[in-house]
Amino acid sequence: MIVGILKEIKVEENRVAMTPAGVEVMTQHGHSVLVxxxxxxxxxFTDDLYLEAGAExxxxxxxxxxRAEMVMHVKEPQETEFGLMRPGQIMFTYLHLAADRKLTDxxxxxxxxxxxxxxxxxxxxxxxxxxxMSEVAGRMAIQQGAKFLEMSKGGQGILLGxxxxxxxxxxxxxxxxxxxxxxxxxxxxxxxxxILLDTxxxxxxxxxxxxxxxxxxxxxxxxxxxxxxxxxxxxVGAVLIPGTKAPSLVTRDMLSTMKKGAVMVDVxxxxxxxxxxxxxxxxxxxxxxxxxxxxxxxxxxxxxVAKTSTLxxxxxxxxxxxxxxxxxWEAAVRDNPxxxxxxxxxxxxxxxxxVAEAFGMQYVPVESLL
Numbered sequence: 611m612i613v614g615i616l617k618e619i620k621v622e623e624n625r626v627a628m629t630p631a632g633v634e635v636m637t638q639h640g641h642s643v644l645v646x647x648x649x650x651x652x653x654x655f656t657d658d659l660y661l662e663a664g665a666e667x668x669x670x671x672x673x674x675x676x677r678a679e680m681v682m683h684v685k686e687p688q689e690t691e692f693g694l695m696r697p698g699q700i701m702f703t704y705l706h707l708a709a710d711r712k713l714t715d716x717x718x719x720x721x722x723x724x725x726x727x728x729x730x731x732x733x734x735x736x737x738x739x740x741x742x743m744s745e746v747a748g749r750m751a752i753q754q755g756a757k758f759l760e761m762s763k764g765g766q767g768i769l770l771g772x773x774x775x776x777x778x779x780x781x782x783x784x785x786x787x788x789x790x791x792x793x794x795x796x797x798x799x800x801x802x803x804x805i806l807l808d809t810x811x812x813x814x815x816x817x818x819x820x821x822x823x824x825x826x827x828x829x830x831x832x833x834x835x836x837x838x839x840x841x842x843x844x845x846v847g848a849v850l851i852p853g854t855k856a857p858s859l860v861t862r863d864m865l866s867t868m869k870k871g872a873v874m875v876d877v878x879x880x881x882x883x884x885x886x887x888x889x890x891x892x893x894x895x896x897x898x899x900x901x902x903x904x905x906x907x908x909x910x911x912x913x914x915v916a917k918t919s920t921l922x923x924x925x926x927x928x929x930x931x932x933x934x935x936x937x938x939w940e941a942a943v944r945d946n947p948x949x950x951x952x953x954x955x956x957x958x959x960x961x962x963x964x965v966a967e968a969f970g971m972q973y974v975p976v977e978s979l980l
Contacts, residue, residue, distance in 0.1 A: 612678050613679070613682065613935055615633075618685055619688050620685040624653060626649045626684065632931075639936060643664065643665045644677060654917045681699060681702070685704055687717070695720035696722065700934065701722050703727060707724075709855055709856075714965060718959075724954050726954045730930060730952035742923055744787070746911070746919050749792050751789070751911070754896070754908075754911075759843060759871070763897070778824075783805070784847050786810065790846065791821075793877075807828050807834060807838070839864050842872060844875065846875045847883070847884035847885055850878060853962050858885065860874070865887060865901035875907075876907045887903075893910075943976055959972075960974060
């Protein structure tokens, strides 16, 4: 199969969908890989490295869309790319369709086969292609929260770890999944007082066994959030319902009870955000203030540490990309239930229930299209 690796065009997105090492594996299995010129520069991978790995460097992205049977991105296709996708062409990337009707319509109208990284799911419910970026984003959430607590950044001037004789900062984490757990590990390591909320009692029992003593696990409820948010210096929104819009857990009314200069980091912003006052921001302009509270809502957080993120992403995506390229999308979807769960839009039909429900549109099981 001819596989195309595009240069990311979303604002300040420096990741790339495949490392040179990944390209070498693909070519060893008989596939051709087209890499757009300078696609890897932001992650520290030069065109020469891709050439050495066996890729063909292509100057124009139009040529990649025209020639590739499978196109790989990191972020969702941008509006200028909708018309370049061909019927039957495989688009393998993060999509987050449930939060974006225009993108969903674009993918439907393209007639392409859209397989979303974030909904590929294992039998145990884990999301193997979302996990590495969730690990990065969870850890970054605390870094960013700590940075924007500084007074020069608009925060209240709190050091999360405190110092001897001075209380540490308070971190409230909503969600005990991969993002929340990694955020809690980082915050605990800094010495903060951490409260992690989740609605899954079994998950809380597990975390109580593995998390440090300065991490306190509580059952989440609106009342608990209202109570705990009043003392929080940093709030991390880390909730995820795979393939659907994130629930709104923090209302505007709650902000009026928070400390002025507290920081809210919404890691769920890709899925619409879990704070009522959230709106997407960028690495170049990452924060805004609502009701005296600093909001950090960067929609591609891992892009800020592009080299780490690209390496971690390729580690996870490469086996699936190789399987799709080797078998073709139909056989891969039929034979592998994990890839089947990743099929979001196929030949103009919505094949992921969460996306269909988000917009009140018709859901068509992908099996009926094979």
